[in-house]
Amino acid sequence: MAGAYSFSDELGGFRIRSISGTGTKTDPIVIGEELYSASPVTLVIRATKPVRALDFSGNYANGFVYLRLQVLNASELAWIEFEFELQEILHQPSVFGDGLSFDQQRSDAKAIRSDSFAKFDCDFEPYDRLLFREGKIDPRKTGSFGFLVTDYTPTSVFYLVQDPHIPST
Secondary structure (H helix, E strand, O other), X not given: XXXXXXXXXXXXXXXXXXXXXXXXXXXXXXXXXXXXXOOOXXXXXXXXXXXXXXXXXXXOEOOEEEEEEEEEEOOOOOEOEEEEEEEOEOOEOXXXXXXXXXXXXXXXXXXXXXXXXXXXXXXXXXOOEEEEEXXXXXXXXXXXXXXXXXXXXXXOEEXXXXXXXXXXX
């Protein structure tokens, strides 16, 4: 648990190694993970405080959370891209009306970054996807990703699909 949220690896394929932070810009939630393959995995994110949109008092899950993921490549394959997708309903693409996005309104465009990939692309409709490219994470190496998740109609549970890409054969 960190800030107003809990994070779970309950859907399998990876392991959460550590969690810290409150989710603010100056104290992002930092999640250390270990991914065992180049297959997509899903992080389950749950509000642990009552949900109240845009309430920044610290007493509520407010729909704004700065995340930094430190992902260890525990597979035997190099990852040449890394994609994140937000879902309000598991296995269903996020749509405009759900309010969930990687800061679609660009309140903090500088929040999107990686130490392993030089560029990124955002797709907001009909999905909320963030693709990091032009870089790599070798086996047994760790890559860091940072971004702001916004939800203008906050929900108590949402999902972050993480999909490392390998070279085509």
